[in-house]
Amino acid sequence: MDQAAIEKPELGYRYEFATDEMDAVVSCMDAHGFAIIKDVLPESIVAGMRQAVWDGTDPDRTLEQGQSRTRHAWIESGPGAWSLLEYEPFMAIHRHLIGTDELTVHRSAAIIRMPGSATVAWHTDWCGFHKGPPRNSGEVLNAGLWPSGKWFYITGSRPEHGGLCVIEDSHVEGWEGPQGFNLTTGRRSFYPEGGEDTAYTGFDIPGLVPLFTDPGDMIVFAHRTYHGAFPNKQDEVRLSCAIGFRDREHRIDTPWEIPPSGRKFLDDLPQHLRRYVDGYTSIDPGWKAAS
Ligand SMILES: O=C(O)CCC(=O)C(=O)O
DSSP, rough: OOEEEEGGGGGGEEEEEEEEHHHHHHHHHHHHSEEEEEOOSSHHHHHHHHHHHHHHHOOOOOOOOOEEEEETTTGGHHHHHHHGGGGOOOOHHHHHHHHHHEEEEEEEEEEETTTTTTOEEESSSTTTTEEEESSSSSHTTSSSSOOEEEETTOOBBBBTTTOOEEEEETSSSSOOSSEEEOOOTSSEEEEEEESSSSSOOOOOTTTTTEEOOOOOOOEOTTTOOOOEEEEEEESSSSEEEEEEEETTSOOOOSOOOHHHHHHHHHSSGGGGGGGOOOOOOOOTOOOOOOO
């Protein structure tokens, strides 16, 4: 086996990963549109991430039964979130996935889904179907060809807990929707033949794969892969978080100014991590092109 080792005795870890196993992850993504990388984060880091998801997403603990909240640009919420950049095994996976050592933070997010929270309708994150000037922040940022999802479901992913599900092989260019379904106008979701042209929320779909993961596992999926999430039917809050990167060479000219939280993040980030924010765009999720 072709082994690569990362040793950081000062940080208390030595991590070995098999580069041929990472090649298998990439092959699985190429073949089916998604993969699970087992045991990326040890429990000590997962515990820190749980705290960082709460701190960055609902610091005052105002969410109620049945609600969900997404924190965009979660990495800007503070050292709890950006400390993942210090964890070389995590960075090594991203270098492998993107195929370069020169990474820039692209997008990050954290999600809290309370017990009783609803289904997330089927969609692809990719906005590259739209031709012409971008109309919203998704169309500015989600048009690249690098993997889209890089999630940790840090309370686990399983159907009864609001876990993630994907449609296998839906990442292929020209995919026309699951059998018995049509793509919605704009191709971002699908609906049953003969039904309404609106994103589907059911789970009776050919090719649906529910994902079962442990808290330290990383779920990756390709830019086009269609995915959704089950309702959280368990009496446990569901937490998830992700930091994604792009090749630093891929510059993105954004129509928004970096907001104050983004500027603070860039100012506060320790010097040795600043190599990951060359070209960082932050996000204004509410940005819309003037019509
Ligand atoms: O797990 C969730 O709550 C949904 C995640 C999702 O839809 C996404 O990654 O775009």
